[in-house]
Amino acid sequence: MKLKHPTSHLFTVAAPLCALTFSCLAQTVPPPVVPPVRAEATESVVTVRVDPHATGNISAMDSGNLTLVNDLGSQTVYLLNSDTEFMDKSGQAIAPSSLTTQTPITVYYTQVGSALLATKVVVSGTLFSDGVLTEIGPDALVIQMPDAPAAPVRYIQDTATKVVDMRGKAVKVLAPGDPVRVFYARAGNAMVATKIEVLGPNGSGVPTGVKTRTTTTTTTEETRTVKR
Incomplete structure (x- = not known):
């Protein structure tokens, strides 16, 4: 009597074992690591329009x-x-x-x-005006600018206002007719003179209201003839 191989039984037993094996392998193998995607830095250009x-x-x-x-x-x-x-x-x-x-x-x-x-x-710089002094008082002065057809310009002055010549030396006397350069600052609608520079005739720095004395020295040479 021949024995039949239980082939069908082997397949019946082996199938669940294979399924269990693959299931275990699937649980033990870690998933692949996906590197993070880096965002590329972008440069933004801001254009500022500046008038000429x-x-x-x-x-x-x-x-x-x-x-x-x-x-x-x-x-x-x-x-x-x-x-x-x-x-x-x-x-x-x-x-x-x-x-x-x-x-x-x-x-x-x-x-x-x-x-x-x-x-x-x-x-863009220090405010100043050149002109001829037309009026002078304890708290104000007025100048007429040569190239300006408008009315003379009035400036406020006080004890802090410096009056100097072109060499920077203090000037004590001012008189109408003196050519001056007035440095000033704005104070509301007023113009406050911070420094008055006396230009003087021909740029000498000497005010016309100040009298100067000129001394002239004459040297005379005498020739003597000696008879022998």
Whole structure:
């Protein structure tokens, strides 16, 4: 009598064992490690628009135009309108009427057709004006600027106002007719003189109200003839 191999029984037993083996392997093998994705840094470029500008001194100015003269003596005319800003070095708004000829400024402008429109006018240095002294008092002085057709300009002075000549020496006497340079600061709508420099005739630094004495020394040579 032949014995039959229990083949079907072996498959019946082996199938669950294989399934159990693969299940164990699946539980013991760790999942693959996926490296984190690094975000690439991006650069942002910020463009700041700055109007072209020019620096110099005011040569002439009215309600609609401003003429600027640069260090080379070249003059440029800029248009003014209600949007033109006027300010000092600290950014504080000032009245256009406070600017006089010879005021050092920086003009920011934009091209409008063939004209240049001033968008902003900034006082870029120490304020001063040159002119001829027309009035002098204990608390104020008035000068007439030679190239300004407008009325004379009035400045407030006090005990802190220095009066010197071109060499920096103190001047005690001022008189109408003296050519002067007035350095000043804004105080509201007023202009306060901080220093008055007397230019003097021909730039001598000597005020015309001060009399000077000139001493002339003459040397005479005498020739004697001796007879022998």
